[in-house]
Amino acid sequence: MxxxxxxxxxxxxxxxxxxxxxxxxxxxxxxxxxxxxxxxxxxxxxxxxxxxxxxxxxxxxxxxxxxxxxxxxxxxxxxxxxxxxxxxxxxxxxxxxxxxxxxxxxxxxxxxxxxxxxxxxxxxxxxxxxxxxxxxxxxFAPKKTLHGVFVEVYGVGILLIGESGVGKSETALELVERGHRLVADDIVEIRCVNGNSIIGQGANKLISHHMEIRGLGIINIAQLYGVGAIREQKEVQMVIKLEAWNQTKVYDRIGTKGAFIDLLGVKIPIIEIPVKPGRNLPIIIEAAAMNERLKTMGYYSAQEFNQNILRWIETGAAQRDYYGKEDSY
Incomplete structure (x- = not known):
C-alpha cells in the first residue's frame, strides 16, 4: 500500500x-x-x-x-x-x-x-x-495491486485469484463469451472507499481490457466483443480462488461456514474452487454469483438446507426410514 x-x-x-x-x-x-x-x-x-x-x-x-x-x-x-x-x-x-x-x-x-x-x-x-x-x-483511498482477473458476473464483482497457469484468464474469457464483463486482467488495482467498500480496476487503463491467453497471445476484449463486454471499475463483492485439485484436501461441500479474506481492512467473502478436467468453471462461478446475490437479499441456501435436515430429524421420520427397512442380506 x-x-x-x-x-x-x-x-x-x-x-x-x-x-x-x-x-x-x-x-x-x-x-x-x-x-x-x-x-x-x-x-x-x-x-x-x-x-x-x-x-x-x-x-x-x-x-x-x-x-x-x-x-x-x-x-x-x-x-x-x-x-x-x-x-x-x-x-x-x-x-x-x-x-x-x-x-x-x-x-x-x-x-x-x-x-x-x-x-x-x-x-x-x-x-x-x-x-x-x-x-x-x-x-487518498488506501490502494494496492493484486495478481488476478476481475470480472462482473450478474452484477457481482468477482476477483479471480490463484497460481499462474491455473486458468483464470481462460475462465474469464468464457464468462465474457457468456455475456458477462471484464474489468481487468492480470494486474488489478484495488482501493478502499469510505472505509467499507473495495473498488477494483485495471492498474493500467491502457492495457486493462487486454487479455493474455496462452497459445493465442494478447487479445483486446473490447475490440472482439464490443464495449458492452468491459467495465472500467467495479466493487469487489466476492473473491474466488482457483487451485489445482488436491486429493488430500477437504473442500467445503455444504457452504454453511462462510470464509472471508481481508482486503485493505474490509472482509470480502471468498470461496475455493478446485480445478480439474471436466469441471465447468464458468457455470460454477455464475452459480456462485447468483448465490451471493441471494445472500444479499437475506436468503442462504446452505442454512435453509441445514435447517430442513434438522427438522426432518426432529420429526422422527429419519429414524423410521432407517429402522423400518428390513435387512436385505
Missing part, C-alpha cells in the same frame, strides 16, 4: 468529465501550484477571516462561497485589510472561489505575494464540495 501525494497543479490537471468535473482555473498565485494537498477535506474559512483562528483548518483546501466573499467585501469597504493579510500568514494548499466569483485586486495581490494559488469554479459551493470530496476519496 503506497501513500498518494497530490499538488494543486495535479488537481487542476486531472482528466475529470461530466458529473466529476471541477471546472477550475487558476486566477492568481501560480507559484503556489506546487503546494501539496495532504488532507482530503474542505474548509469554509468564515471564522478565520473574521479574526478567529483557534482550530483553523488551514491545511485543507479553503472554499469561499457567496457568504465568505460578501464578508471579504465588507472588510475591504471598512478598511480592515490586516485581517486579510493575517489570513495569508497560514500556509494553505489553495483557495477556491465558487459561483465564478471574482475576488478583489487587493485579495489577489496578497495571494500573489504569499505564493498561494487562487482558483475559480463556476459550480455552486455545494456541488463543488461534493465533487471535490469524491475526487479526494479516490485519490
Amino acid at each position: 503506497s501513500e498518494k501525494k497530490i499538488t494543486v497543479l495535479d488537481l487542476l490537471d486531472l482528466d475529470l468529465k461530466g458529473q466529476d468535473s471541477l471546472n477550475m482555473k487558476c486566477i492568481a498565485g501560480r507559484s503556489g501550484l506546487y503546494r501539496e494537498i495532504t488532507v482530503s477535506d474542505i474548509n469554509r474559512p468564515g471564522l478565520a477571516i473574521s479574526g478567529f483562528y483557534e482550530s483553523f483548518a488551514y491545511e485543507r483546501v479553503q472554499l469561499f462561497g457567496r457568504g465568505e466573499s460578501a464578508y471579504l467585501g465588507k472588510l475591504e469597504s471598512e478598511g480592515n485589510f490586516d485581517l486579510i493579510k493575517k489570513f495569508f500568514t497560514y500556509e494553505m494548499p489553495c483557495i477556491v472561489f465558487s459561483h465564478s466569483i471574482e475576488p478583489s485586486e487587493f485579495f489577489l495581490s496578497v495571494a500573489e505575494s504569499s505564493r498561494c494559488a487562487v482558483l475559480q469554479t463556476d459550480l455552486i459551493s455545494t456541488d463543488f464540495s461534493q465533487r471535490l470530496l469524491r475526487v479526494f476519496s479516490n485519490i
Whole structure:
C-alpha cells in the first residue's frame, strides 16, 4: 500500500468529465501550484477571516462561497485589510472561489505575494464540495495491486485469484463469451472507499481490457466483443480462488461456514474452487454469483438446507426410514 501525494497543479490537471468535473482555473498565485494537498477535506474559512483562528483548518483546501466573499467585501469597504493579510500568514494548499466569483485586486495581490494559488469554479459551493470530496476519496483511498482477473458476473464483482497457469484468464474469457464483463486482467488495482467498500480496476487503463491467453497471445476484449463486454471499475463483492485439485484436501461441500479474506481492512467473502478436467468453471462461478446475490437479499441456501435436515430429524421420520427397512442380506 503506497501513500498518494497530490499538488494543486495535479488537481487542476486531472482528466475529470461530466458529473466529476471541477471546472477550475487558476486566477492568481501560480507559484503556489506546487503546494501539496495532504488532507482530503474542505474548509469554509468564515471564522478565520473574521479574526478567529483557534482550530483553523488551514491545511485543507479553503472554499469561499457567496457568504465568505460578501464578508471579504465588507472588510475591504471598512478598511480592515490586516485581517486579510493575517489570513495569508497560514500556509494553505489553495483557495477556491465558487459561483465564478471574482475576488478583489487587493485579495489577489496578497495571494500573489504569499505564493498561494487562487482558483475559480463556476459550480455552486455545494456541488463543488461534493465533487471535490469524491475526487479526494479516490485519490487518498488506501490502494494496492493484486495478481488476478476481475470480472462482473450478474452484477457481482468477482476477483479471480490463484497460481499462474491455473486458468483464470481462460475462465474469464468464457464468462465474457457468456455475456458477462471484464474489468481487468492480470494486474488489478484495488482501493478502499469510505472505509467499507473495495473498488477494483485495471492498474493500467491502457492495457486493462487486454487479455493474455496462452497459445493465442494478447487479445483486446473490447475490440472482439464490443464495449458492452468491459467495465472500467467495479466493487469487489466476492473473491474466488482457483487451485489445482488436491486429493488430500477437504473442500467445503455444504457452504454453511462462510470464509472471508481481508482486503485493505474490509472482509470480502471468498470461496475455493478446485480445478480439474471436466469441471465447468464458468457455470460454477455464475452459480456462485447468483448465490451471493441471494445472500444479499437475506436468503442462504446452505442454512435453509441445514435447517430442513434438522427438522426432518426432529420429526422422527429419519429414524423410521432407517429402522423400518428390513435387512436385505
